[in-house]
Amino acid sequence: MKRCLVMKFGGATVADIDKIKHCIKKISPKFNEHSIIIVVSAMNDTTNQLRDLISQISSENECALEKHSGNLNSIKKYSNIASDLILSSGETISAGVFSLCLQDCGYKSIPLCGWQLPIVTDDNYGDAEIQQISMKYIKELINQKTIPVVAGFQGISPSKNITTLGESSSDLTAVAIAAELNADCYIYKNVSGVFTCDPNSNSGKKIDSLSYENMEIASKHGAKVVCYKAVKYAKKHNVKIFVESAFQKESGTMISNNFSQKNIVTSQQAFIIPLENHDPIPSEHIFTFGKWCIFSNQEEFENYALNNNKNISKQKYMKITLIHPSKIAKDHFLNIAKKYSEIYSCMDSYSWICIEKKYASNLEKDLHESFVK
Ligand SMILES: Nc1ncnc2c1ncn2[C@@H]1O[C@H](COP(=O)(O)OP(=O)(O)O)[C@@H](O)[C@H]1O
Numbered sequence: 001m002k003r004c005l006v007m008k009f010g011g012a013t014v015a016d017i018d019k020i021k022h023c024i025k026k027i028s029p030k031f032n033e034h035s036i037i038i039v040v041s042a043m044n045d046t047t048n049q050l051r052d053l054i055s056q057i058s059s060e061n062e063c064a065l066e067k068h069s070g071n072l073n074s075i076k077k078y079s080n081i082a083s084d085l086i087l088s089s090g091e092t093i094s095a096g097v098f099s100l101c102l103q104d105c106g107y108k109s110i111p112l113c114g115w116q117l118p119i120v121t122d123d124n125y126g127d128a129e130i131q132q133i134s135m136k137y138i139k140e141l142i143n144q145k146t147i148p149v150v151a152g153f154q155g156i157s158p159s160k161n162i163t164t165l166g167e168s169s170s171d172l173t174a175v176a177i178a179a180e181l182n183a184d185c186y187i188y189k190n191v192s193g194v195f196t197c198d199p200n201s202n203s204g205k206k207i208d209s210l211s212y213e214n215m216e217i218a219s220k221h222g223a224k225v226v227c228y229k230a231v232k233y234a235k236k237h238n239v240k241i242f243v244e245s246a247f248q249k250e251s252g253t254m255i256s257n258n259f260s261q262k263n264i265v266t267s268q269q270a271f272i273i274p275l276e277n278h279d280p281i282p283s284e285h286i287f288t289f290g291k292w293c294i295f296s297n298q299e300e301f302e303n304y305a306l307n308n309n310k311n312i313s314k315q316k317y318m319k320i321t322l323i324h325p326s327k328i329a330k331d332h333f334l335n336i337a338k339k340y341s342e343i344y345s346c347m348d349s350y351s352w353i354c355i356e357k358k359y360a361s362n363l364e365k366d367l368h369e370s371f372v373k
Pocket residue numbers: 009010011012013168188189190191193194195196197198199200201222223224225289290
């Protein structure tokens with residue numbers, strides 16, 4: 001059997017037929033060497049429209065609930081089951097449409113819902129955890145040189161209800177299938193990789209390679225580019241993720257254990273100090289990667305600081321960069337902040353700090369070590 005490759009296309013990349021046909025161009029160079037498995041998200045913002053639809057009904061449900069004074073938990077459970085069925089339908093359509101487009105381009109293809117594999121989850125509707133996946137059907141299709149197009153985001157509970165895996169979790173479907181097949185996982189987006197900041201709102205720089213740990217932290221703190229549950233799963237099962245543009249040729253970002261030295265500022269050249277209760281950081285603020293910003297080197301940082309926040313002394317800022325929430329470090333952060341009072345007042349309530357290695361005390365080093373382990 002050829003080596004398997006999972007290719008996941010996000011909602012923005014499958015927004016219409018023209019875009020899907022562009023996505024398909026990404027498949028042909030890989031098709032001869034690999035057995036391809038496609039995973040798709042719902043077209044564009046279909047899932048949000050479905051969420052809106054559900055919320056219109058749910059508010060009426062609450063009134064009905066009060067009228068009938070039924071058992072709140074069981075009524076909630078029934079409405080969650082129905083909501084997940086509705087929410088999952090965006091991916092069902094998308095899998096069918098993508099598969100039809102593949103057929104139109106001359107490939108043999110079959111669309112699959114999560115339950116057809118099946119991807120068995122717990123019954124935590126709306127944010128279900130994967131418990132077991134069978135690759136039997138996918139392997140049969142691969143052997144027949146047929147490309148399976150799997151609807152992302154979907155699972156099935158032990159009681160045979162459709163579940164969804166959580167917001168943006170088609171990435172998780174893709175990574176979980178890749179883990180089962182010992183395959184790499186390509187995630188195609190409308191951006192060309194993971195950037196130091198959201199490329200649509202700031203002048204970030206593309207990162208060539210990134211550790212699971214850094215991506216996990218960034219995703220957890222709001223970087224929308226790869227779903228947090230997917231990164232966690234990839235780390236656990238050692239699945240290499242490549243984030244690339246669906247429409248451009250340039251190389252993207254690799255997320256793995258083999259990351260290049262220059263891109264790991266937060267764990268190698270600097271110390272992450274965990275903090276608690278940080279406030280949301282305005283997008284124009286210097287530290288945005290979701291809520292994080294990673295710089296490859298001092299010069300990059302200085303340029304960014306200079307271009308984006310002229311009020312802040314770049315010299316002092318060199319001592320400050322980043323963050324993760326945790327109880328132990330809060331007092332410690334406040335002490336550091338006092339040392340750099342000018343910066344602290346600039347930062348106001350932003351509890352984000354990162355200390356370059358050369359400035360770090362032993363305590364800071366210990367905190368860092370305990371965090372990155
Ligand atoms: N650090 C980051 N790097 C790249 N994209 C980011 C980052 N933070 C936020 N984003 C945003 O994440 C979005 C995800 O890409 P998109 O293709 O829209 O997602 P989807 O796969 O869900 O359709 C991008 O449009 C980009 O603006």
